[in-house]
Amino acid sequence: MILDVNVQNKYQVIIENGILKKASSYFNLDRKVLILSDSGVPIVYSEAIKQQCKEAVTFVIDQGEQSKNIDSYLQVMKVLVENEFTRSDCIVAVGGGVVGDLGGFVASTYMRGIDFYNCPTTLLSQVDSSIGGKTAVDFLTYKNIIGTFYQPKCVLIDTSTLKTLSARQFYSGLVEALKMGITSDPKLVDLIDNNKGHLFKVIDEVIFRALSVKKEVVEKDTKEQGLRQILNFGHTIGHAIESSSDMKLLHGECVGLGMLYFSSKEVKQRIISILKKYNLPTEIELDKEEIFKYIKHDKKTRGNTINVVFVDQIGKYRIENISLDSLKEILDKENLNA
Numbered sequence: 001m002i003l004d005v006n007v008q009n010k011y012q013v014i015i016e017n018g019i020l021k022k023a024s025s026y027f028n029l030d031r032k033v034l035i036l037s038d039s040g041v042p043i044v045y046s047e048a049i050k051q052q053c054k055e056a057v058t059f060v061i062d063q064g065e066q067s068k069n070i071d072s073y074l075q076v077m078k079v080l081v082e083n084e085f086t087r088s089d090c091i092v093a094v095g096g097g098v099v100g101d102l103g104g105f106v107a108s109t110y111m112r113g114i115d116f117y118n119c120p121t122t123l124l125s126q127v128d129s130s131i132g133g134k135t136a137v138d139f140l141t142y143k144n145i146i147g148t149f150y151q152p153k154c155v156l157i158d159t160s161t162l163k164t165l166s167a168r169q170f171y172s173g174l175v176e177a178l179k180m181g182i183t184s185d186p187k188l189v190d191l192i193d194n195n196k197g198h199l200f201k202v203i204d205e206v207i208f209r210a211l212s213v214k215k216e217v218v219e220k221d222t223k224e225q226g227l228r229q230i231l232n233f234g235h236t237i238g239h240a241i242e243s244s245s246d247m248k249l250l251h252g253e254c255v256g257l258g259m260l261y262f263s264s265k266e267v268k269q270r271i272i273s274i275l276k277k278y279n280l281p282t283e284i285e286l287d288k289e290e291i292f293k294y295i296k297h298d299k300k301t302r303g304n305t306i307n308v309v310f311v312d313q314i315g316k317y318r319i320e321n322i323s324l325d326s327l328k329e330i331l332d333k334e335n336l337n338a
Helices: 020-027 044-048 069-080 097-113 123-129 159-164 168-182 186-193 196-220 226-234 237-246 251-262 266-277 287-294 323-333
Strands: 003-007 011-015 034-037 055-061 090-095 115-120 133-137 142-149 154-157 305-313 316-323
Touching: 003 097, 003 266, 011 044, 011 097, 011 168, 020 044, 020 154, 020 287, 034 044, 034 069, 034 097, 034 159, 044 055, 044 090, 055 069, 069 133, 069 237, 090 097, 097 115, 097 123, 097 133, 097 142, 097 186, 115 123, 123 159, 123 168, 123 196, 142 237, 159 168, 159 196, 168 186, 168 196, 168 226, 168 251, 168 266, 168 305, 168 316, 186 196, 186 266, 196 226, 226 237, 226 305, 237 305, 266 305, 305 323, 316 323
Parallel strands: 011 154, 034 055, 034 090, 090 115, 115 154
Antiparallel strands: 003 011, 133 142, 305 316
16 A cells, blocks of 8 residues: 655655565665664564665663653764764654654654655554654653654655554554544544454555555644644544553554544544544543643643634544633543542
């Protein structure tokens, strides 16, 4: 399956089992290549890329969101400088969203921009951060607060990599696909809801449908000036929950909880049913003041207001600009306490 992303710098997303072994057919690896990965990614994935490179340097960061920071950014920059990378060389990210975000951010700023290729190996990164060009690192406990918009040259999604994920990681990633379906694609919601026992048989279609939603949005709103905000459904409170939990909850788990605050009663019941089916949390003990502190630093906040995505019916959404006081009322009204 192939998706063409028609932004200013057009690129393709190729979804295929085992495609990492054919990366040189899609990436220009006949130059110096930095392969960026993390300690949780099986080394065979990086090696599959390395074997196809003319000259490769591999750098591995520690696994987890805690590595998506300025220190890691500077470490990768140091590797590029010490190995005399030039503007004509490239970075290949092999791993989840942390590696992709960090690799893209480094690529966007090293010598004012070098080529970046992405090989997402988690379901979360495959259905969400693999396209769109958002790159970032966390800073002072705030997620993605330093970053750029920088599109990859090409994205390879090898679905065989999903078989090495834990069930928790896999289902957490599934939430981002569910999010796309809730706002824009009822058939995708049904696909997830009705295939608990054999999701791997339909995973290519799940990824393709989720990315098709994101592709259409990104093409119309590359830098999140309006429409692209629908991709933040569940993220306003979800990111705050994630930050306040000291990253003990996975991103998808937090987004799943965050969607419940901005859904109609009918939609909320459907989401809860699906989350429970995949052993995802539907309740949480919230320190509402702590949550609100993080929300005030959200990139979608404008003065004393914030843009929020509401879903009243699956497949339909509305974006509203509400006051932070109104958001506090939503937090008080929607009780998800465990």
